[in-house]
Amino acid sequence: DGKLGIVELVFKEPQTTLNITNRQFDWLGKANLTLASSGTLEVMVAGQLDNQGLQIQQPEKDLMAINEKIKWNGDLTLQKVEETMALSSSANAELEGLKVSHMSNNQGLISATHIKADTLRLDAVDKIHMDQLAINELHLDKSVIVANDEIKENFIYTQDELILEQLDYSAADGLAIKHVAPSNINANVYRSKSGVWYFEHLLA
DSSP: OOEEEEEEEEEEEETTTTTEEEEEEEEEEEEEEEOOOOOOEEEEEEEEEEEEEEEEEGGTTEEEEEEEEEEEEEEEEEEEEEEEEEEEEEOOOOOOOOEEEETHHHHHHHHEEEEEEEEEEEEEETTTEEEEEEEEEEEOOOHHHHOOOOOOSSOOOEEEEEEEEEEEEETTTTEEEEEEEEEEEOHHHHHHHOOOOOOOHHHH
């Protein structure tokens, strides 16, 4: 029970060329780690996480992800017994300044200024529920949608705000969303020489 701060964290995985750097990590709350002689592992945390300056690079895939701020407030329990893992969590989370791009030319793929998840609940590793997911200033650039040399123009899709309500995902049932509320969609639509409308790729 207390505070934990980590500044300028660097992690490198040589086998996958994965590089992770983080400017500042602050934790306020409780944490409990139990490791039994039988090999059973249990981790329980409850509190608030504030993170700044996260950057993930994977040169093999020419991808880089940046997230300026992350705030997480809630609890999480992880249990591992032999090869079986159980995960449960209930929290609210906010992300600011998310950007995914190519490393080679800094071509943007996906970006959002603010993402907020209300009542984010994990009932298992592959079972997720959110009361509401709000995304502000969502941008999708052409590299996400177009993989065809016939299109030379920048294909850009922008949306001021996207709100998803009562979102559920599980490996068994897939994704279900009760209500979607978009706001101010702006998209450039192009038709290729073969007659394909590339806006349809976005909707597919």
